[in-house]
Every structure is written in structure tokens, then in C-alpha cells.
Amino acid sequence: MRDFLRRHPWAAVLLTVANVVLLTGAVALLIAILTSDWGFAAGRPDAAAAASQAVPANGSALLGAAIAVAGSAIGAGIAVAYTGAAALAAMSERPELFGRAMVVVGLAEGIAIYGLIVAIILVGKA
Incomplete structure (x- = not known):
């Protein structure tokens, strides 16, 4: 680059x-x-009260889930970039290290799974 x-x-x-x-x-x-109020409270006489009760909790949980997935995916991408490059460099000199190198890269990918689990828990509670 x-x-x-x-x-x-x-x-x-x-x-x-x-x-x-x-x-x-x-x-x-x-x-x-x-x-935004997402249009949930439109047309109701108590629109301000309905918007203040229902929308922020649901929207905040979904926003938190999106942040969890995005952050963990970015972190996993960075981790896989470094561990993948190191694994390829090690395997080019010693091919018998393939199994160990793939385990390390797989552990780096696990970071994204943790973010996905957190997002599923947050969406389930929304």
C-alpha cells in the first residue's frame, strides 16, 4: 500500500x-x-408520552447491538490481519506449523462471535 x-x-x-x-x-x-421518533407515536393524542416511553429503550438496544457487532467485527478483522500474516510467515519457513497457526487465526475470529452473541442478547431483550 x-x-x-x-x-x-x-x-x-x-x-x-x-x-x-x-x-x-x-x-x-x-x-x-x-x-427521530421512528413514527411509532404518530397520530396518538399522547404522542410525546408514548415516544418517551417506548422508543428510546428499543432504539437504544438495537443501536447497542449494532455497535457490538461493528466493534467486534472491526477488532476481529484487525486481529486476523496480524495473526494471518504471522501465520503465513511461520508456515513458509516451517510447514508443519499449519495446525497451530490456524488455531491462532481461529481464536482471533472468535472475537466477532462474542460481539454477535452480545448483539443477540440485546435484541432479545429489546
Whole structure:
């Protein structure tokens, strides 16, 4: 990647702009989720009371589940990147280390499973 960015300096600017656009969109979506009433209370005489009782608990649980899955998936991706690279480097020198290396990579993937379990528990309680 570093060599690619040296050969094409405009790509770094393009990647930075794309990251800023994605971050801005994610923040705007988060603000929209946290401030909307989801239409559950529309048409009721006590719309403010219904919105304050039912929506935040359900929406917060789902938002927490999404954060749990996203965080664990990002963490697992980072862990698999490092352990996978190290496993391939070790296997290139000693092929008999395949089993041990795959166990370490599998443990790194387990991080995503933990986030998924937390999300299932949160959605079940919502």
C-alpha cells in the first residue's frame, strides 16, 4: 500500500476524502437515529408520552447491538490481519506449523462471535 501511495500521490487525497465523507454520513445517520421518533407515536393524542416511553429503550438496544457487532467485527478483522500474516510467515519457513497457526487465526475470529452473541442478547431483550 505504501508503494502504491508513493507512485500515485493523488490516491492518498482520494482515500482521505472518501473517509471524511463516510465518517460524515455515519455521524449524520447516528444523529438521525438518536433524534427521530421512528413514527411509532404518530397520530396518538399522547404522542410525546408514548415516544418517551417506548422508543428510546428499543432504539437504544438495537443501536447497542449494532455497535457490538461493528466493534467486534472491526477488532476481529484487525486481529486476523496480524495473526494471518504471522501465520503465513511461520508456515513458509516451517510447514508443519499449519495446525497451530490456524488455531491462532481461529481464536482471533472468535472475537466477532462474542460481539454477535452480545448483539443477540440485546435484541432479545429489546
